[in-house]
Amino acid sequence: MDSATAAAEISPAARLAAAEGLVAIGAQMHAAGWSRATSSNYSVRLSADPLRLLVTASGKHKDRLTTDDFVLIDESGGAVEPDALKSSAETMLHVVLARDAGAGAIVHTHSVWGTLLSDIHGPEGVVTLAGYEMLKALPGIKTHDTAVDIAIFPNTQDIDALAAELSDRLKAGDDAVRYGFLINKHGLYTWADQLDSARACVEALEFLFECEGRRLKL
């Protein structure tokens, strides 16, 4: 099947609905201070087989996205359609999460507290969030009496290498990449089945990063 055929298989209504959801996410994430300066990228999976993701085009201010500011990509991370906008340099991380973590929606943010925590806990490669009620916003967590590990990867411009490492850890069932991960002095990736649930994940994790960061100073 060639790319043009696959693109045709995505219904315009489904694509528009996904784009509208992502436009709203952009406004919410920017208002929260987590997607400043054209940073961040978000995606929705429109098809699992063949893999089709609608991803934010790069370089857009996230508080005023339009439904035209997205790119349909395939499992190689490349644009399905001719003359597409450029997607984020980190597109392959979205592909890996959709493919190997079964993510239906992925939200990547850049927050001050996430940046600070990833720096402080970078040497350990993990930050642990334990005992908070807010953990129950993460998929499948039913009690506060638990501890969630969030992996911290070194930052790199070699996204293919990072994507490969992420894929390995996902396939190995590594608990530290079950709900999200940080990249050092960079930001958070989190995901869920649906965009609404992914939004709950990012709000919960950023809330907990702020709790942990402020607690360090007390």
Next chain:
Amino acid sequence: MDSATAAAEISPAARLAAAEGLVAIGAQMHAAGWSRATSSNYSVRLSADPLRLLVTASGKHKDRLTTDDFVLIDESGGAVEPDALKSSAETMLHVVLARDAGAGAIVHTHSVWGTLLSDIHGPEGVVTLAGYEMLKALPGIKTHDTAVDIAIFPNTQDIDALAAELSDRLKAGDDAVRYGFLINKHGLYTWADQLDSARACVEALEFLFECEGRRLKL
């Protein structure tokens, strides 16, 4: 009287007005950062005898509630109407507050500062707010020259046990549950006769939690 009869006694206009008030509270609490990630729940008492509370359905993002996102519950914490949405797991706390504290409106929030203070003062089981003008926003307080105790309960997934303990303390006239209480690393409950007054309570207590939290670092 069976449940269907009781539900019928609540006027649609009163129920709609309560739902509209709670939709507005959701938007305000989310904007303040106190109801992220579908956390929090709010209720209005529509009838005291038999007890009828309109409570937020669980799992909704609080910045975009609609008037359909609520459940009418009775004194058992169960839904009065067939095919109702699922109400919060913490519904019995609302029932106890409406029944034993005479609350007409209840607001439960999850804030960073409330979470931190409940952790720091958790071992003492209480945080004391003293000498602040903002205390006068709480019902019946006429001078800043006073001290208000806010009880801190350990967090639990056994809400029935927590509800029973709360009921006992309310019936005993415990001053530390007069204006609100915290649950450890979880959040705040506060209440008043009317939703507008309960909003003043939550804004005042969250303001004071931030003051106390920041003061600890100075």
Next chain:
Amino acid sequence: MDSATAAAEISPAARLAAAEGLVAIGAQMHAAGWSRATSSNYSVRLSADPLRLLVTASGKHKDRLTTDDFVLIDESGGAVEPDALKSSAETMLHVVLARDAGAGAIVHTHSVWGTLLSDIHGPEGVVTLAGYEMLKALPGIKTHDTAVDIAIFPNTQDIDALAAELSDRLKAGDDAVRYGFLINKHGLYTWADQLDSARACVEALEFLFECEGRRLKL
């Protein structure tokens, strides 16, 4: 001249314009986090002789004031019109500022940083703001190379006594009450000729309180 006559002298258009300005200030101050929980009060002077001030009625949430939520008061601090809403308990401070400081508009806010600074510097009775460019937002200040003293009064419920002390200090030309003052663990009063300028004063002083408060922790 009796009160009814004096009230009649205020043009409805001027009164409405003042109320609309104060409604906007309420929304701005609440959004900034400085007027939570129905706290704060604001006024505009509509006439100097006889003194007529339009003051916020007490107990209103400041993010949704309407043009009906104000009271016209005279130099005694009492309502000019029959059946008026209750004005703030602190109305006499507005009267003193309009009379003895020549204030055309007065904004009183409750912020976290103002509360903290008033507590830390309360024993000295003054907080000094020095060397900041933002000081030039205050009326008549032309260089950053200056120091502004902001008096801190002990909090009290005896507003008449506080008003008398404030009046004495204003009449004596005390520099520490030239641009505004704090009340301990309570909030800020600032004022200017016009409401727009008073808004600049409160934004500048609250900005500087945050700078000073955060600097203490570094």
Next chain:
Amino acid sequence: MDSATAAAEISPAARLAAAEGLVAIGAQMHAAGWSRATSSNYSVRLSADPLRLLVTASGKHKDRLTTDDFVLIDESGGAVEPDALKSSAETMLHVVLARDAGAGAIVHTHSVWGTLLSDIHGPEGVVTLAGYEMLKALPGIKTHDTAVDIAIFPNTQDIDALAAELSDRLKAGDDAVRYGFLINKHGLYTWADQLDSARACVEALEFLFECEGRRLKL
């Protein structure tokens, strides 16, 4: 060519578009807390030769600018048109940036974190931002693995002298004034080809100032 002729050369449509962009920037910068109390100024270059800049008039609240609140200025920093509003006292800094740094749009903000960092690092005359992904929001930066110096100038009311020093450093290719600079206890200047890109610069630098400021306390 006299000034009236030059003004006529700027198309009304281009001028209106620039003014609309600057109105939006004002709302965004005020909402972020970086343009309080009528502080800050912004400009767009409408012509390079002869130099024509559309600059904010002084003394306006930045959250409610209108397209009439701007002044067209020439390379002397003076108004091109008769009866123009007064432009900022810092207009010559905009002229120098448009002329010697090739800036197409300039954004000057006053933030709490910028104020604090400029104070702490003032004696060194520079703050260094290193290793952050967010640095890639700055023009031409392709990797996080870099360090950006932001010069800190002493504050002064002698803007002509500061403009001359800035011009010298720009002409000398000083790396510390490549992306922006701070003025001590005053604020940030940053710029880019287009207003959208300048907005990304200010959001990125203010984000990084907050990261650096909070890191100092950990």
